[in-house]
Amino acid sequence: MKNTIAVDLACLLPSETRDLVKGLNAELLRRNPSGFRLDELHLPHITLVQQCILESDQAEVAAAAERVIAAFAPIELRAERVQQGRATSHLVIEPHPDLQRMHEQLIEALGPYTLDAVDASAFYDAGEPPRPQDLEWVRGFRSSASGAAFFPHVTLGVGDPPRMEHGLSFVVDHLALCRLGRFCTCRVPLWEWRLA
Numbered sequence: 001m002k003n004t005i006a007v008d009l010a011c012l013l014p015s016e017t018r019d020l021v022k023g024l025n026a027e028l029l030r031r032n033p034s035g036f037r038l039d040e041l042h043l044p045h046i047t048l049v050q051q052c053i054l055e056s057d058q059a060e061v062a063a064a065a066e067r068v069i070a071a072f073a074p075i076e077l078r079a080e081r082v083q084q085g086r087a088t089s090h091l092v093i094e095p096h097p098d099l100q101r102m103h104e105q106l107i108e109a110l111g112p113y114t115l116d117a118v119d120a121s122a123f124y125d126a127g128e129p130p131r132p133q134d135l136e137w138v139r140g141f142r143s144s145a146s147g148a149a150f151f152p153h154v155t156l157g158v159g160d161p162p163r164m165e166h167g168l169s170f171v172v173d174h175l176a177l178c179r180l181g182r183f184c185t186c187r188v189p190l191w192e193w194r195l196a
Contacts, residue, residue, distance in 0.1 A: 003055045004115055006122040006130075006138050006180040007190070009065055009106055010045035011075075011099075011172040013154065018044050020168065021091060021154055024082070028089060028157035035088075035158030036128075036183050043178065043186040046077075046093060046152050048103045050141040050180065052115040052122050062177055062191040064109040072102055074173035074195045079154075082161040087133075088183070089161040093152035099172075100150060107146045114142065124179040124187040134184050155183070 013021060025038040038044050053061055078094045093099070118139045123130040137145075145151065156162065173195040178186035 004052050004117070004119075004122040005055050005058070006052050006118060007050070007061070008045065008047050008178050008180050008184065008186050009049040009110070010043075010047050010176060010178060010186055012174040012176055012186075013044050013046075013172070014170050014174070017168065017170040021156060024089075024091070024162045024164065025157045027162040028159045032157070032159040036185060038157070038185075041126075041187055042181070043176075043189070044154055045176075045178070045186045046099075046154055046172065047184075048175075049106045049110055049146075050138050050184065051110060051113070052118040052138060053113045054115065057113050058177075058190060061110060061113050064113070065106060065175075065177060065191070066193060068102065068105045068109050069175055069193050069195065072098060072195050074171045075099055075102075076169060076171050077152075078167060078169050080167040082156065082164050084161050085155075088158050089156045090153040091156055091164070093154070095152070099152055103150050103152075104147060107142065111142075124181040126181070126187075128182040130180075130182050134180070134182060137184055138180065155185075158183075
């Protein structure tokens with residue numbers, strides 16, 4: 001569909017955590033070069049909402065998100081393990097009531113802007129077209145990955161889980177509405193916020 005964009009409203013990671021995640025991603029890439037590299041154009045993140053919207057609704061979507069985000073303080077999160085997903089490995093984030101509440105409120109606030117139709121033209125491409133499963137994931141996010149099914153995680157890359165020597169704690173205070181790319185990576189931040 002023309003004039004639609006696939007977006008991810010996500011928590012972006014603080015620098016130390018981002019560096020650790022990039023190291024785990026580099027280990028996966030050494031084993032599986034066909035995966036993706038986390039870098040300045042593939043941002044490590046924790047997804048809160050994924051959906052397709054009209055490009056012309058960007059400002060309204062950002063305003064609706066900001067009304068929710070403004071009520072939250074920075075959130076301290078914990079990750080103890082990595083695990084295998086369908087094709088990718090994840091850093092699993094332990095449940096946190098404020099993160100769950102923010103997710104649920106954003107799902108509700110952005111609901112009116114959700115488009116059922118999702119096709120490849122909505123994704124940021126730059127020579128890396130989305131896979132069919134990327135379209136399927138965004139199309140089904142509300143029904144299969146939200147509410148009680150919300151699974152906070154950081155996608156590390158393609159392949160078997162790398163070893164993580166110890167758990168980590170970190171504070172998230174940076175959120176962004178990003179264009180989605182291949183492997184549902186956060187590619188281009190469109191709007192950004194800081195938790196006060």
